[in-house]
Amino acid sequence: MPEPGSKKYDIHRAHKRKDAESQGVPDRHANRKANEDLQRDPHWRSRGPRTDRGRGPESERPGTE
Numbered sequence: 001m002p003e004p005g006s007k008k009y010d011i012h013r014a015h016k017r018k019d020a021e022s023q024g025v026p027d028r029h030a031n032r033k034a035n036e037d038l039q040r041d042p043h044w045r046s047r048g049p050r051t052d053r054g055r056g057p058e059s060e061r062p063g064t065e
Contacts, residue, residue: 013038 016034025033055061 009038 013031013034016037017030020030020033021027052058052061
């Protein structure tokens with residue numbers, strides 16, 4: 001599943017941006033609209049950290065005392 005920042009995500013964002021521009025969305029807002037559309041789709045949403053290390057320093061992780 002592609003995530004924000006990946007090449008596949010960026011390609012889809014560019015296509016969505018072009019579609020938004022062709023529908024009359026101003027250029028300066030088209031990128032934001034494309035990102036919002038992709039973020040609403042669960043297929044493109046980030047899954048969060050995959051490892052304990054991705055959750056941050058051990059002393060600052062939620063649920064650890």
